[in-house]
Amino acid sequence: MEGFHKKRPGINKSQLIIGRQPIIEAIQSGRPIDKILFQRNVSGDAIGTIRQLAREQNIPIQQVPPEKLQSFTKANHQGTIAIAGLVQYMDLQQVIDHVMGNGETPLFVILDGITDVRNIGAIARSAVCCGAQAIIIPDKGVGALNEEALKSSAGALERINICRVNSLMKAVDTLHLNGIKVFATEMTASKMLYELDYTEPCCLVMGNEENGVFPALMKICDEKIKIPMAGSFESFNVSVATGIVLYEAMKSRMGNRK
Structure with missing residues (x-):
């Protein structure tokens, strides 16, 4: 269905943290994160760091197909997107x-x-x-x-x-x-x-x-x-x-x- 992924109730663009290093910096700065989405089979040192930080902060991680990340953004997401929380x-x-x-x-x-x-x-x-x-x-x-x-x-x-x-x-x-x-x-x-x-x-x-x-x-x-x-x-x-x-x-x- 055309346009099915264009609207995501309750999530706005300002909540999206796109890319590996921005996500690491956001977690380390104490910014609240609702969840982190990883493209299936994504790998790399930065991904390992994000996983470790997520475990320490009880941040949920989801493995998703590439289409899921693309539905959030057309930018170069490097296989991962975080959704910032609105509460601490x-x-x-x-x-x-x-x-x-x-x-x-x-x-x-x-x-x-x-x-x-x-x-x-x-x-x-x-x-x-x-x-x-x-x-x-x-x-x-x-x-x-x-x-x-x-x-x-x-x-x-x-x-x-x-x-x-x-x-x-x-x-x-x-x-x-x-x-x-x-x-x-x-x-x-x-x-x-x-x-x-x-x-x-x-x-x-x-x-x-x-x-x-x-x-x-x-x-x-x-x-x-x-x-x-x-x-x-x-x-x-x-x-x-x-x-x-x-x-x-x-x-x-x-x-x-x-």
Whole structure:
């Protein structure tokens, strides 16, 4: 279909970093990178350097056919293009240290398999409104934090810490080591959301509407909770569900103030 690749929603030309050395310099300068695209079978010392830097910064890498890169630019891309991010990604442990160092009680959100950027934006908006300090996302399998996500968040994605990790399982381990309990939403859970103590350091895990939270991740969570519903409809939208639980946490914490 003619013109099929000409428009890429949420990505503008200013986000493209084209060529090997510009990508290396962008990563080393601390510029946020959403992902790096490599042409299949590309090789060279600079490619090895980019791979190493990407591993260190948890930047996703995709192997793509030449046509994919050409759909982004006609310039000499040297077999690789990076897409710059619109938000700055933070280190999870540093965020935990900062929040606790400020005397705050951590309230974080983990997003597992949520790909709709409008949902991500709406979740970020609720998180900021309810006093959450961070959103934790995996480096793969989550919607891009692009212009549409920022617009849906009404700027909230720029006001909350975004921690990108290469493993949500390891992220939960880090939270546990810092005394932060992890609560997962699950439709068949026996405990209601209002039965938890949100005044302690905690993190909410929200899964996508089709599959829920990944079973292995669910298994290592401290509690499973469900949101009561009046009818027999399947479920809440994930951004609405997140807002409900976050509001319950905020209400609990505000009621605990002396």
